[in-house]
Amino acid sequence: MYSSRFLELLIEExxxxxxxxxxxxxxxxxxxxxxxxxxxxxxxxxxxxxxxKVGFCSVCGLFSEEDPCLIDRDPQRDPLLVCVVExxxxxxxxxxxxxxxxxxxxxxxxxxxLSGIQPEDLRIRELIERLRTEPIQEIILxxxxxxxxxxxxxxxxxxxxxxxxxxxxIARGVPMGSDLEYSDQVTLxxxxxxxxxxx
Amino acid sequence: MYSSRFLELLIEExxxxxxxxxxxxxxxxxxxxxxxxxxxxxxxxxxxxxxxKVGFCSVCGLFSEEDPCLIDRDPQRDPLLVCVVExxxxxxxxxxxxxxxxxxxxxxxxxxxLSGIQPEDLRIRELIERLRTEPIQEIILxxxxxxxxxxxxxxxxxxxxxxxxxxxxIARGVPMGSDLEYSDQVTLxxxxxxxxxxx
Numbered sequence: 066m067y068s069s070r071f072l073e074l075l076i077e078e079x080x081x082x083x084x085x086x087x088x089x090x091x092x093x094x095x096x097x098x099x100x101x102x103x104x105x106x107x108x109x110x111x112x113x114x115x116x117x118k119v120g121f122c123s124v125c126g127l128f129s130e131e132d133p134c135l136i137d138r139d140p141q142r143d144p145l146l147v148c149v150v151e152x153x154x155x156x157x158x159x160x161x162x163x164x165x166x167x168x169x170x171x172x173x174x175x176x177x178x179l180s181g182i183q184p185e186d187l188r189i190r191e192l193i194e195r196l197r198t199e200p201i202q203e204i205i206l207x208x209x210x211x212x213x214x215x216x217x218x219x220x221x222x223x224x225x226x227x228x229x230x231x232x233x234x235i236a237r238g239v240p241m242g243s244d245l246e247y248s249d250q251v252t253l254x255x256x257x258x259x260x261x262x263x264x
Numbered sequence: 265m266y267s268s269r270f271l272e273l274l275i276e277e278x279x280x281x282x283x284x285x286x287x288x289x290x291x292x293x294x295x296x297x298x299x300x301x302x303x304x305x306x307x308x309x310x311x312x313x314x315x316x317k318v319g320f321c322s323v324c325g326l327f328s329e330e331d332p333c334l335i336d337r338d339p340q341r342d343p344l345l346v347c348v349v350e351x352x353x354x355x356x357x358x359x360x361x362x363x364x365x366x367x368x369x370x371x372x373x374x375x376x377x378l379s380g381i382q383p384e385d386l387r388i389r390e391l392i393e394r395l396r397t398e399p400i401q402e403i404i405l406x407x408x409x410x411x412x413x414x415x416x417x418x419x420x421x422x423x424x425x426x427x428x429x430x431x432x433x434i435a436r437g438v439p440m441g442s443d444l445e446y447s448d449q450v451t452l453x454x455x456x457x458x459x460x461x462x463x
Contacts, residue, residue, distance in 0.1 A: 066359055068326035068333035068352075075314040078307040083295050089283075091356050094314070096282050098327055098352075102315050108277040109311040112296055115274040116304045119297070127267035128297055134267035153267075153297075157290050160265055 072098070124195065126171035126188050127153055136168060143167045145202040149192065149221065151175050151209060159207070167205075170195065175213035176220055182213075184220065192221075196228055203231040210237045271297070323394065325370035325387050326352055335367060342366045344401040348391065348420065350374050350408060358406070366404075369394065374412035375419055381412075383419065391420075395427055402430040409436045 067073040072094060079090035097105045121127065122134035129135065136142060146167030150156055151174055159165045172187040195201060206221055208214035218234055225232045238256035239248050248256070266272040271293060278289035296304045320326065321333035328334065335341060345366030349355055350373055358364050371386040394400060405420055407413035417433055424431045437455035438447050447455075 066335060066338070068321060068324070068335045068355070069314075069318050069328045069330075070334065071310070071314045071318050071329055072327050075310040078310040081299075081303065081307075082292055084288075084291075087360075091353070092283075093281055095353050095356070097311055098314060098318070100280075104280065105311055105315045108280075109308040109315075111270070111274040111277040112304055112308040112311075115268075115270045115293070115297060116301050116308075119268050119270050122267060125267070128271050129268045130270055131268075135269065136265060136267045139265070154290070154294050156267070157294075161286075 123191075125169045126173060126191070127156060127169060141166070144200055146205070147192075147195070147199075147201050147203070148205045148207050150207050151214065151217075155207065155209075170204075172208070172217070175208055175217040177213045177216075187217075189221070189224070193224075193228070196225070196230055201230060203233060206232065206234045210235075322390075324368045325372060325390070326355060326368060340365070343399055345404070346391075346394070346398075346400050346402070347404045347406050349406050350413065350416075354406065354408075369403075371407070371416070374407055374416040376412045376415075386416070388420070388423070392423070392427070395424070395429055400429060402432060405431065405433045409434075 067076070075094045075097070076087075076090045079085055079093050080087060082090075085093065097108070118130045119128050120130065120132070122129040122132055122137060124133045124137045127134050127136065131138070143166050147170050148159060148165060148167055149170045149172060150159070151172050153171055156169050156171065159169075170188065170192050172189070172192075174182050174187055176182055176184065176187070192204075196204075204221075204225055206218040208217045208221075222232045222234070236259055237252070238259050239245060239252060245253070266275070274293045274296070275286075275289045278284055278292050279286060281289075284292065296307070317329045318327050319329065319331070321328040321331055321336060323332045323336045326333050326335065330337070342365050346369050347358060347364060347366055348369045348371060349358070350371050352370055355368050355370065358368075369387065369391050371388065371391075373381050373386055375381055375383065375386070391403075395403075403420075403424055405417040407416045407420075421431045421433070435458055436451070437458050438444060438451060444452070
């Protein structure tokens with residue numbers, strides 16, 4: 066039982082967040098009650114602003130309150146190189162590496178006949194349109210290394226190669242820092258297949 | 265780099281939450297962008313309401329938008345029994361057990377001469393006032409089983425026992441489900457000292 070109905074409501078909402086259980090929700094709620102009021106309200110306002118002001122970039126499909134988005138408007142980003150991903154979260158993962166200076170294209174998912182996701186459900190038409198209007202030289206297919214992602218990459222490569230653009234796939238192999246002994250067979254087979262000569 | 269300034273601000277605020285790192289903050293932010301808008305706004309409103317409408321119960325010191333709080337107004341809660349704790353989070357821990365039907369008193373901390381926390385910084389005067397106005401028969405001292413909490417319990421017992429109320433201390437011993445082999449010496453000594461006869 067809670068001493069305050071509003072505190073209880075806050076905990077109920079926090080518990081809906083991914084990987085937040087009852088105990089974490091209570092801890093988060095008590096934290097929000099303890100910090101200076103303006104800090105708690107800044108979070109409330111940030112959530113509201115993100116949902117009320119942010120839409121999608123019509124070019125790459127990322128979240129943006131402006132169109133094109135900050136990445137597509139950045140003159141430092143290489144317009145010749147486009148990395149195709151399934152979801153916005155994948156873009157954040159690439160941005161964390163700090164080693165990609167091109168631009169992105171978010172498909173919004175991967176082909177999956179079983180789940181009824183067809184090519185027309187993904188932002189493929191938009192990608193082909195970009196090839197017509199932008200000076201793109203290489204498209205990196207960075208869909209997930211699973212069945213749906215591989216199928217999507219294959220489908221896109223067959224569609225894009227005839228259009229005269231260089232199409233590449235991110236390397237699949239043994240992850241850095243891992244132990245070969247515990248690598249699964251598919252990964253290991255891929256790592257062999259994708260081996261590179263020392264130069 | 266983020267495609268949206270508002271998304272970036274949201275992540276910046278989420279990262280201030282306890283045990284939320286950069287990656288979790290991104291995951292939480294993307295979750296909030298994905299759920300139905302009203303769900304995200306409900307969380308924003310819950311945070312705002314909790315901070316703008318909730319104060320403290322003048323009786324027990326817990327968070328409450330009403331005075332007395334929901335627990336103190338609940339006729340089902342035993343008015344003869346008061347559990348004294350350091351913080352509101354401790355109350356939530358006791359409530360989770362579902363095995364305490366009395367009421368609470370939040371001190372707001374524990375005595376700590378080194379941190380400059382004196383008796384007058386805690387809600388001790390309010391506790392003595394409650395003894396005068398409420399039919400309290402037993403006070404359970406449930407401060408933390410550490411140096412400051414033990415010192416606070418001892419201080420309170422010396423203050424309260426002369427007032428003619430029964431004063432008890434929660435049992436300290438080996439935690440349920442633990443392994444004696446790995447118990448620390450102080451805990452084990454306490455467990456021996458607090459042993460009970462089978463009846």
